[in-house]
Amino acid sequence: MYTIYSIAYLLVLLFLLPFEYFKRPVNLRNIWIKEKLGIYSSELIRNFRRCIWIHAVSVGEVMAAQPLLRKISEQYPSKKILLSTITDTGRKVALENAGENINVVYMPFDLSFLINRVLRKINPELLIIIETELWPNFIKSFKKHNTPVVLLNGRISEKSFNGYKKIKFFIKRILRDIDLFGMQNEVYSSRIMELGAEKDRVIITGNFKFDVLKPDKIPDWAGSIKGRVIVAGSTHDGEEIMITDIFLMLKKEFHDLNLIIAPRHPERFNSVAEMLLEKKLDFLRRSQINKTQLPLSNIILLDTIGELAKVYGIADIVIIGKSFKAHGGQNPLEPALWGKAIICGPYMENFPVIQEFLKKEAALEVPESKLYETLRELLNNPEKAKTIGLKARELSKQNSGSVMKALEIVKQFIDPDNADFAQK
Structure with a gap:
């Protein structure tokens, strides 16, 4: 053989x-x-x-x-x-x-x-x-x-x-x-x-x-973002459009809201950027932001490698990519280290650890149809989001x-x- x-x-x-x-x-x-x-x-x-x-x-x-x-x-x-x-x-x-x-x-x-x-x-x-x-x-x-x-x-x-x-x-x-x-x-x-x-x-x-040790600090450019932040981490094809559309609806009610999108695969950075351009959205690519420059857009495309774990530190809510389009999910542990409220879709079969998070109420699992409603609820109730994040961090320590x-x-x-x- x-x-x-x-x-x-x-x-x-x-x-x-x-x-x-x-x-x-x-x-x-x-x-x-x-x-x-x-x-x-x-x-x-x-x-x-x-x-x-x-x-x-x-x-x-x-x-x-x-x-x-x-x-x-x-x-x-x-x-x-x-x-x-x-x-x-x-x-x-x-x-x-x-x-x-x-x-x-x-x-x-x-x-x-x-x-x-x-x-x-x-x-x-x-x-x-x-x-x-x-x-x-x-x-x-x-x-x-x-x-x-x-x-x-x-x-x-x-x-x-x-x-x-x-x-x-x-x-x-x-x-x-x-x-x-x-x-x-x-x-x-x-x-x-x-x-x-x-x-x-x-x-x-x-x-x-x-x-895994929590990163020492949040990147300077991310720390300068004003307002609340949703980080969509390790997204896959189809998820960026869905999340962007939901963000635009939320933005009408929550004017200080920001979105950071981090595609899972570097080869998709350009195609996601093209999608954002086609939708005529004002966005910045992370690679265009230097150390002294402040992000001037409410949407940032994280087109760098190895930075996502640090960027989770600025998030108020984290959306786990690859979990809404039947792709198997992504790792929820990095945002858990920061004590962030985690939302995932129903397709997390590659990461069975999520079941422990859900059982301990340290994360929320929702279908695509309920994502807008869930994000809106957490944005209106920041104490609930904080509680979910603290439970996630405690679960990480216990394991x-x-x-x-x-x-x-x-x-x-x-x-x-x-x-x-x-x-x-």
């Missing part, structure tokens, strides 16, 4: 390679192709032998990994960490947050001969996969080199689970090469076991994002500690004499 997969992967790669290469900025193209081919600098190879290799596919996983990276660096300052990612945005955020002992690279193409060449030179001590990136040859190559593999902050969305079940016979073989699974909750734990993970290798550790559990798992493999975490 691995042979069939590798042949299919190679054929698709050969077809897509020119598009993938030329779609990148000129200054990234050579770096991308070299590292995707497993050609890392001689300095990296020399300094990162026996490193801890951590793989985080994109921005969300990179940010989720930050608390663990900090803990490993604090307890083992001499350990080198190689952080691999796949997307350009993931790489950018990883570089912005990298400490002195961390090097950021693109993960090689999932072809055994490329990965094996890298592993022969670097010989990592441990591979940590953040969330669920099941690259068959990548994982198998590490096991071939006798490098332990652990999956931490593990999650399997309902959509991914249904897809994996169709090829369970192959997924089961991949999971056999993973030594330990640290899953976020019972739902994900059950799914990974149903796909073939052995029960005695699966541990529930919680969600790293409960341990923290997952990173320390994950660190104990890491210790089992790199420092077993000092590991306190008992596997059950």
Whole structure:
């Protein structure tokens, strides 16, 4: 099965390679192709032998990994960490947050001969996969080199689970090469076991994002906004129009109201801007605001990467994107850290943690048809919004500690004499 997969992967790669290469900025193209081919600098190879290799596919996983990276660096300052990612945005955020002992690279193409060449030179001590990136040859190559593999902050969305079940016979073989699974909750734990993970290798550790530190401060430009603010975070296609229309209705009653829209995918920044222009709306792109300039529009398009977590701090109400158009939802934990009133749509199946928020009245779930009414109610009753936000922040505090559990798992493999975490 691995042979069939590798042949299919190679054929698709050969077809897509020119598009993938030329779609990148000129200054990234050579770096991308070299590292995707497993050609890392001689300095990296020399300094990162026996490193801890951590793989985080994109921005969300990179940010989720930050608390663990900090803990490993604090307890083992001499350990080198190689952080691999796949997307350009993931790489950018990883570089912005990298400490002195961390090097950021693109993960090689999932072809055994490329990965094996890298592993022969670097010989990592441990591979940590953040969330669920099941690259068959990548994982198998590490096991071939006798490098332990652990999956931490593990999650399997309902959509991914249904897809994996169709090829369970192959997924089961991949999971056999993973030594330990640290899953976020019972739902994900059950799914990974149903796909073939052995029960005695699966541990529930919680969600790293409960341990993500609240940003130090709100960006200067956001802090200068006058009036109340709705932040629509990580929105998807169709949601921006809906939210903008509702905002315009609310604006007739609440004259001090502002809206910040943050599309989930950077490649949609321009299309969302075009939509706002077509509606003849007065708006500003965040990229047009400099440090000394005050936002002069009531609508701001957040067309930057890695800033949303800080911008939540200025919000009075947060709308969770990707939850109104059957896309699976987005992470509610970042606004919860700020103690903000959270509203989501009915499609949050990729983030089952929302059920705990709803049960504790730390968030509101409403259909699209009730969003205007709910926003209007919270704007008219700021004490209710404040209470929801405080409950969200308290829930975040109660669920923290997952990173320390994950660190104990890491210790089992790199420092077993000092590991306190008992596997059950």
